[in-house]
Amino acid sequence: MLTSENAPAAQTGLSAIRKRFPIFQEYPELAYLDNAATTQRVDTVIDDLDTFHRKRNATVHRGVYTLSAEATRSFEDARAKVARFLGANDPETIAFTRGTTESINIVASSFLKRRIRPGDNIVISIMEHHANFIPWQMLCQENGAELRIVPLSENGDLDLKSLGELMDPRTRLLSVTHISNTLGTVNPVDDMIAMAHRKDIPVLIDAAQSAALYSLDVSKLNCDFLAFSAHKAFGPFGVGALYVRDRYKAEMKPYTWGGGIVKNVTTIQTDFRPYPYNMDSGTPNVSGVLGLSSALDFIHQLDREECRRHVRELSSRCHKGLAGLKGVRVLGDPEKASGIISFCLDEIHPHDVASFLNEDNIAVRAGMHCTQPLLTSLGLTATVRVSFSIYNTPDEVDRLVYSLKELKKFWE
Ligand SMILES: Cc1ncc(COP(=O)(O)O)c(C=O)c1O
Structure with a gap:
């Protein structure tokens, strides 16, 4: 294989x-x-992490000395690699996160929180993992919006007719899983994305269960956001990626505040770097990102x-x-x-x-x-x-x- x-x-x-x-x-x-x-x-992920910690350990984006410059290069190469893995033509559509859960929370609080108004709604499905359920439930509760849930049809698939009925002009996002982590159902996400886009509704795909073995070409899928975790794809814990379509990048505001994401700080105010560099406040999980990169190399060989x-x-x-x-x-x-x-x-x-x-x-x-x-x-x-x-x-x-x-x- x-x-x-x-x-x-x-x-x-x-x-x-x-x-x-x-x-x-x-x-x-x-x-x-x-x-x-x-x-x-996989062995190469374990070995690459070991080599990094023994021979290359340094943080990124800060030092001019060789170790840090090399770590920065590898870190940014990893971003480009994730972009290629997802069929995204621009590395700057990719942010590193702690995993699928954090990626979804980021979209909820950096993007949708600023768009949602009382009377709006968010559509998800009944087969979502809590990671793709609770952030939207909370956002709806806090903003007087409605969480609409696509049920299963009699044969156990998602009821696409009901999906069509639930999405309306007040729908601010459709967020669905590619593969159900409980039923194993592979959802027809291409069709679901097309249905949402006909109503100009952005779509987030939870690819936690599909990243390892399914082709996730965002240019073909045409989704607006996509999230996955390295640890479900032979890589390390505590790291994952978020893809954000070009059109929505400018709306992605920092999710947590701190160093590393700023252009200019005064006693009065702070100017931030644009997405994806505004997602990395604090010291990023450099070794995790390199482990993710190594896992993608392995997947590439499969x-x-x-x-x-x-x-x-x-x-x-x-x-x-x-x-x-x-x-x-x-x-x-x-x-x-x-x-x-x-x-x-x-x-x-x-x-x-x-x-x-x-x-x-x-x-x-x-x-x-x-x-x-x-x-x-x-x-x-x-x-x-x-x-x-x-x-x-x-x-x-x-x-x-x-x-x-x-x-x-x-x-x-
Ligand atoms: C479909 C799905 N979405 C989201 C998650 C959350 O992933 P993580 O815990 O890596 O953030 C999982 C984990 O089991 C999952 O199966």
Whole structure:
């Protein structure tokens, strides 16, 4: 699954990919099926961070000495790399943030807060992660605006007819996830963006679950804002990126105040640098940004179509295995799903399922997955979620299904 053009032949394929993730050498028996929460770190990200800390550590944009100048160059190269990764032609459309959550909060407070008026509305969907739910709920509450929520249709997809009806001349933003972190549904974001743009409504895409394996070409998607996190794409924690379309850059005001974002400071007032340089108050997460850059280099070597096919095959094997078990309710439409599957076992609480699987060295997540409104709408309080990535194997799926069978036997 590494493209042979970028990697020696011996390094292509699943086992070569898995070898690139040191955690599996540490725990060869671990079936890590919680990739929607965070992916594992690839060796080059770990090595590059180590090299930076040992040999290149300096902060950016401040020093004229060599180490700082080099760190600054690498930091700005990373911005250009993220822009290329997202198909954005201008590096200055990209701000570094702490991750998807912070990126969305930035759009809420730097951009939309200044636009929203009583009687306006914001449209999101019922399948949003709390990160793409609460900032808009708060903004609406604080400004006398209405939060409108696209429901699921009967087959479990987003109800696009309802989306069309909810957006009106008072809609200030449509903010939706590309891939549901609970159902795995891949939303038809191109269509949704086109629908919103016909009404001149800006659109934010939450790409937390898609950045690793899906092509996110903002020039084709035509979205106005896009957010993702490095740690869900083989990179480090605490760093991510925000894309802001040219048209809206001038409206992006600083999100937090402090050094590094200013042009001129007097005792009376401060003039700020423009976006994206007004987003980095304080010392930025330099090593995190370089780790993100390194993760993008790794992703660039992957044949992502092949990787998506691999993950879909694991999902479909898992769906078949689950279908063979009595009393399993799988959420969402398997046909539309990516590598994420949520399910419930009739009489066994998801936390008990996850604890039992942990005894068998299988890491899955149980709970509401930061999507409480979605689960409530489905009459649930928790599910078991398995989520696959490029290094998972068919054998791990079989182990999962086998353990679930054993659990059912044990429970009865
Ligand atoms: C769809 C989605 N959006 C947003 C987030 C928040 O990402 P982060 O915690 O990296 O800010 C997540 C994390 O699970 C997610 O799955």
